[in-house]
Amino acid sequence: MNGKVRIPALLALLLLVLSVAPVASAADRPTVKLSAAQAGTGGSITVSGEGWRARALLMILICGQSVPSSGVTGGTNFCANADGRAVTTDAEGRFSRKLPVAEPPVPCPCVVHVATVQGAGAEADAAFQVAGHAVEPLPADAAGGRLSVLTDTRLDGSSGLLTWFGAPPVRTLVFTVGNVGTAPVKNPLFHVGTSHGVFAPEWQEHQWRGTVPPGGRARVELPVELSAGAHGDYTVSLKYGGKVMAEQPWGVGRPWGVTLFWILVCLVVPAAVFRVGMAVVDRIRPRPRVRRGVPRLPELALRLPGLRPREQARHAMSSTLPWFTPDSDPGTAGRLSAPHDESPTSPKAPTSPSTPTRKGPP
Secondary structure (H helix, E strand, O other): OHHHHHHHHHHHHHHHHHHHHHHHHHHOOOEEEEOOOEEEOOOEEEEEEEOOOOOOEEEEEEEEOOEOOOEOOOHHHHEOHHHOEEEEOOOOOOEEEEEEOOOOOOOEOEEEEEEEOOOOOOEEEEEEEEEOOOEOOOOOOOOOOOEEEOOOOEEEOOOOHHHHOOOOOEEEEEEEEEEOOOOOEEOOEEEEEEEEOOOOOEEEEEEOOOEEOOOOEEEEEEEEEOOOOOOEEEEEEEEEOOEEEEEEEEEEOOOHHHHHHHHHHHHHHHHHHHHHHHHHHHHHOOOOOOOOOOOOHHHHHHHOHHHOOHHHHHHHHHHHOOOOOOOOOOOOOOOOOOOOOOOOOOOOOOOOOOOOOOOOOO
């Protein structure tokens, strides 16, 4: 009796576990809820969600030509990017943010698209209608093929000398895709995005020329180029059919050649300006004027007797005085005054104290 009771109890417990498991797995998926399913341009709605990664940065956009089941097939090119908002989840992976209503660049059906900006990729969509915006049916998907990335992506290439001086860094994104659909995929269109830090990726379209048959695989190479002078940690993202398929980190070195160039400019330009300025000052400065016929100071010093040596002054004085000639120079040392007459008017006989003199004729 006890064995018969235990068997139904075990079966009921097993059915309870199987019914709770899908609910638990669904609860782990990120979800998005809207305060209103329709609003006009200029209004706003409140977007909330849960089940996201804790402390994750999310991007909220209104996108056209999309439904929640297939996601945003055209990427962010179908979204009103200028009116998007960013929000960070709390410790439990929840968020709430007001979003202004804006018309996307393509007709509806529209969705509110929420996706992570960095880290592990996650996204969710909620159906939304922009009042007054055009509504058109989604384009039919004629191709039954579906691509998936089979190998890890890598970046081939290296930086050259020009990159060291600020040229745009260029790499080649290499990966292998496989067609898991039932129809061949011809000339698939990929989107390659590059992001730096917490900024959203900047997507570029690259169409690969070729056909991938059902069950086949192909090696795809797509160019990746950054802006001139870019450096730091970048992330290269690959998207196909509106889904991010792979991400590859890329560390770009600093262009030290540009830094060296500016250091040389700061040293050479001031020196050149200083040399030019000195040359201009030397050319425009006033110069001393020399008068013709006026003797210079050394010649004037030689002509003035008081500024010459004593012997030269004497020689010049003797040669320039008019009352003496070299033959009649008395030769008296130190005589500089004019001569005077000392000769007697009449000859006198020498007198002596012993010889008397007498007056009158003899």
